[in-house]
Amino acid sequence: MAVTLADVAARAGVSSATVSRVLNGNYPVAGSTRERVQRAVEELDYVVNGQARALAAATSDLVGVLVNDVADPFFGVIASALQGEIGAGGAEPGGGKLAVVCNTGGSPEAELTYLTLLERQRAAGVVLTGGAVENDQHTGAVAARLARLAASGTRIVLCGRPPLSLPGDAGSVTTLAFDNRGGARRLTEHLLSLGHRRIGCVTGPVGRSTTRHRLEGHQAALAAHGMGPGTPGGIAAERLTVHGGYDRASGYDATLELLRRDPGLTAVVAANDTVALGVCAALRDRGLDVPGDVSVAGFDDLPFSVDASPALTTVRIPLQEAGARAGRVVMGRQQPPPGGLASIPTELMVRASTAPPAADRA
Amino acid sequence: MAVTLADVAARAGVSSATVSRVLNGNYPVAGSTRERVQRAVEELDYVVNGQARALAAATSDLVGVLVNDVADPFFGVIASALQGEIGAGGAEPGGGKLAVVCNTGGSPEAELTYLTLLERQRAAGVVLTGGAVENDQHTGAVAARLARLAASGTRIVLCGRPPLSLPGDAGSVTTLAFDNRGGARRLTEHLLSLGHRRIGCVTGPVGRSTTRHRLEGHQAALAAHGMGPGTPGGIAAERLTVHGGYDRASGYDATLELLRRDPGLTAVVAANDTVALGVCAALRDRGLDVPGDVSVAGFDDLPFSVDASPALTTVRIPLQEAGARAGRVVMGRQQPPPGGLASIPTELMVRASTAPPAADRA
DNA sequence: CTGTTAGCGCCTTCAA
DNA sequence: TTGAAGGCGCTAACAG
Numbered sequence: 160m161a162v163t164l165a166d167v168a169a170r171a172g173v174s175s176a177t178v179s180r181v182l183n184g185n186y187p188v189a190g191s192t193r194e195r196v197q198r199a200v201e202e203l204d205y206v207v208n209g210q211a212r213a214l215a216a217a218t219s220d221l222v223g224v225l226v227n228d229v230a231d232p233f234f235g236v237i238a239s240a241l242q243g244e245i246g247a248g249g250a251e252p253g254g255g256k257l258a259v260v261c262n263t264g265g266s267p268e269a270e271l272t273y274l275t276l277l278e279r280q281r282a283a284g285v286v287l288t289g290g291a292v293e294n295d296q297h298t299g300a301v302a303a304r305l306a307r308l309a310a311s312g313t314r315i316v317l318c319g320r321p322p323l324s325l326p327g328d329a330g331s332v333t334t335l336a337f338d339n340r341g342g343a344r345r346l347t348e349h350l351l352s353l354g355h356r357r358i359g360c361v362t363g364p365v366g367r368s369t370t371r372h373r374l375e376g377h378q379a380a381l382a383a384h385g386m387g388p389g390t391p392g393g394i395a396a397e398r399l400t401v402h403g404g405y406d407r408a409s410g411y412d413a414t415l416e417l418l419r420r421d422p423g424l425t426a427v428v429a430a431n432d433t434v435a436l437g438v439c440a441a442l443r444d445r446g447l448d449v450p451g452d453v454s455v456a457g458f459d460d461l462p463f464s465v466d467a468s469p470a471l472t473t474v475r476i477p478l479q480e481a482g483a484r485a486g487r488v489v490m491g492r493q494q495p496p497p498g499g500l501a502s503i504p505t506e507l508m509v510r511a512s513t514a515p516p517a518a519d520r521a
Numbered sequence: 522m523a524v525t526l527a528d529v530a531a532r533a534g535v536s537s538a539t540v541s542r543v544l545n546g547n548y549p550v551a552g553s554t555r556e557r558v559q560r561a562v563e564e565l566d567y568v569v570n571g572q573a574r575a576l577a578a579a580t581s582d583l584v585g586v587l588v589n590d591v592a593d594p595f596f597g598v599i600a601s602a603l604q605g606e607i608g609a610g611g612a613e614p615g616g617g618k619l620a621v622v623c624n625t626g627g628s629p630e631a632e633l634t635y636l637t638l639l640e641r642q643r644a645a646g647v648v649l650t651g652g653a654v655e656n657d658q659h660t661g662a663v664a665a666r667l668a669r670l671a672a673s674g675t676r677i678v679l680c681g682r683p684p685l686s687l688p689g690d691a692g693s694v695t696t697l698a699f700d701n702r703g704g705a706r707r708l709t710e711h712l713l714s715l716g717h718r719r720i721g722c723v724t725g726p727v728g729r730s731t732t733r734h735r736l737e738g739h740q741a742a743l744a745a746h747g748m749g750p751g752t753p754g755g756i757a758a759e760r761l762t763v764h765g766g767y768d769r770a771s772g773y774d775a776t777l778e779l780l781r782r783d784p785g786l787t788a789v790v791a792a793n794d795t796v797a798l799g800v801c802a803a804l805r806d807r808g809l810d811v812p813g814d815v816s817v818a819g820f821d822d823l824p825f826s827v828d829a830s831p832a833l834t835t836v837r838i839p840l841q842e843a844g845a846r847a848g849r850v851v852m853g854r855q856q857p858p859p860g861g862l863a864s865i866p867t868e869l870m871v872r873a874s875t876a877p878p879a880a881d882r883a
Numbered sequence: 884c885t886g887t888t889a890g891c892g893c894c895t896t897c898a899a
Numbered sequence: 900t901t902g903a904a905g906g907c908g909c910t911a912a913c914a915g
Contacts, residue, residue: 210575228601260622280582463795537892
């Protein structure tokens, strides 16, 4: 079997308590004793049993990170930055915490299942990333679970999620919300100011907070230009909105559908950059030039977007910074924002994929 | 404090042993008793303490995944697929295992540190992904740690790593190696067969197995065309090789350097697709057309590569399949390949970024 | 400064 | 089929 504290203690001729104290360095120990213990540790290649330690000390070395899918750069970047902050890199005493990455695929059930699993592990913290499913029952279930976690000392951070009010006013939850609405609005305003009026919108999955916020921003910009709901232009705008997933194929398919509804549209805003690539591909396959015939804009400013050609106009979300901050907060190494809520600003990045509309094609 | 087994037992009017048996379902329990216990569990919202269970049963719910960086799609895709296999999605009894994702950043020290941390947690399995640092001392240190882990029952899988012989013939290690050499060779052969002779090579960091294998494949193709080391063409080829990181900036900078060394080169093979995007950007900034003036090829076939424009010629590695397989093997749900070693084939994907060379420019 | 003594919460023989 | 009891490996008072 594995070497235990007792083995080390025996070899060093001290009690196991002393070994524990040397290992944790949280209690005075004589220099000579310390050395003897350290030698014994090395000779025996001793490695503490984290589970036993966790049980005895009621601590945990784990931080859970819920993401839709780590393969999606949006979440990959957040997870990476977060892991960098909590991990062994930082000079954390004891080597930092381990990141448990959980792919929920956007499924409410998976989300709850993973929260239970993390509760089992008595995780030191949990970070929920990305938009939330907007369903009262599910929201309530998540809130209840988070409240229990928070009550038991687990730090909770919502990163890119709307704030959540926990029942029973349990321990605090920190929310780092992205300004999706503002970003989407500025993006559509950019297109409007270029002269576009027939703007297709390939938005995200229905029933999700991110989708709603970005769509609201888009519609707010339209409304400000007299193209709000109820107006003739507004009706057109609604006809030019298609929901889809966050993958390339969605963008491709949605674009074909949009072109069917209005062959003369001059711009498309996509749910995110990945979708925007699909939009561009579909337009190209239809013989349309970007941005000559149709302007295209994405969202998120994922790493590859600047290298697309044409380089993608998009809305930058500082994912890396947000992930790092979430990591620091969940480690208790940085003060939560006042009120537990911070709005992360987004920034319009105008690049080559948007331009003034050409003369009408249809 | 949290609800414990004893609380549930008291409420159900049974012993804690019985509750344990109901929970684990690995021992006969009378139907009525079982029901009473389950009711108590629900009423009390009981959640087992994973650490206590792990300590008592000498098991673990964790699987470690070492990656360079999850934000890099190469690793993100592997990690995602792996997590999907081991996670709560599968109908694993007990809800599957949790994936602990560790960003090593390619640092040998970080690698060892994380292996120690995972040993502390008595991880059920460890998957090491991506190339290895080729340094005898470090290789030995890793092998020693893995041997100890394997000896204590931890399943080890190397995914995209060269095989490793463990000292003391400890428990088996499964290796899923990518055929980087063959892929690189076929890629360069493709360029040669198009007529290219002045081929720049932006390869990966020095001292890493992946870099070496891809470079060997490249050089083997050249040698087969009489451009091996020692020949005049061979000398040119060596001058046209630049090492860099796996990021876009490396590709950009390396390309400027290559153009300085040979303004007339007609093709560039990049260390991977991300680097290839940087190469394309540099060429464009120099006023060169891809593939009109210079052909460019990547490696890995990352998700965005097909959407680059021009679409990237590259070598496909089935990362998702490999990650999923690694997950199944590390869970003991799939037989390891015979001999513990499988070579994952790679596939040349010819797309639009490569074409025959134009007439000489310089 | 160091040893002794209790548990942490659960699983698992051994008896009944 | 169930209960009682011991121990997994470590930490944290409490003495000394």
